[in-house]
Amino acid sequence: MTEKVSRKFKRIVISAQTPISKTGNGPAVGGKVNNLLLLGNNSGNGKENGKRYLVKGIRGWINHAMMALARKEGVEICHTSDKTETQKGENLLPEGFHANGKCYPEKECIKHRLMGSITKQSKLKFEPVIIVSEANNKGKKETDTLAMHIATERRNVLGHKTKFGIQDFGERYFSGELTIKIELLEELTREELGFLLKAILYAPELGLGASVNNGGGRVQLKQITLQEVVRSRGFDKNGKVVEEEKTRNLWKEMKEGMKTWPIVNA
C-alpha cells in the first residue's frame, strides 16, 4: 500500500453477553416479527450463510440508562420525548426531566451534549450490530457480523377459559456474545465520557429490549474499552481496497472520566 487515506478517532467497545434478548419496539403483534430487522440473506456466498439481522434498540437502551442514572443522581437531563403534554393538557414528563432538546442552546444538559436531538447532531455514532445465526455459520470465515444463537419463540394466546388459540405469534430472540461499538464523532469532555461510561455500566439494570420482566434482555457486561483508532484505506496494485485499523487502549482517560461525573455541588 503506497497511497492511502486515514482518519483518527476514538471509540468505545463493549463486550457483553446475553442469555436471551428480544430487542425492538415491544411484542410483535399479528404474527409479525419486528424485533430484529432482516437485512438480507447471504446463502451461498461461501463466507457466511443465512439471514443477517440488525439488532434494534441499542441506542435507546443507553439513552434510557442515561435517564435512569441522572435521575438517581438528581441531575436534570433531556427526556427521550420532546412532547411535554397531551392535547388535554396532561403532563407527560416525569419530574427531573425536560423535553428533548429544550435545554439547547442556553442551558444544554449533559445528555443533549452527547445524544443531541432534532436541533443538534449527536456526538455518538452507534455502529449497527448485525448478527447471523451461529447454526448456519459453522466453519465459515470471520466477517463483520456476529454469530449468535437466533430462534423464534412461538406463542399462543388462548380464549378466556378455553383451550382454543385465538392468536399465535412469533418473537425472535437471540443469545450469545455481543459486541457494541460507539464511535465518538467529536472529542468528549472528561465529564461527558464519565457520564457515558457510567450509563453503559448502569444499562444492565434496565434490561435490553422486550420481555425484561420475563427474563429477557439480561445483559452481562464483560469489558468496556476506550480506544484511539487510526483507520486507513488504500488500494493494492490491482485496485483491491485494503483497509486497516490500528488501535490503542486509553485506560487512563477512562479512569479520569469515571471520577469526573457527577460533579457534586457543594
Ligand SMILES: [Zn+2]
Ligand atoms: Zn437537555
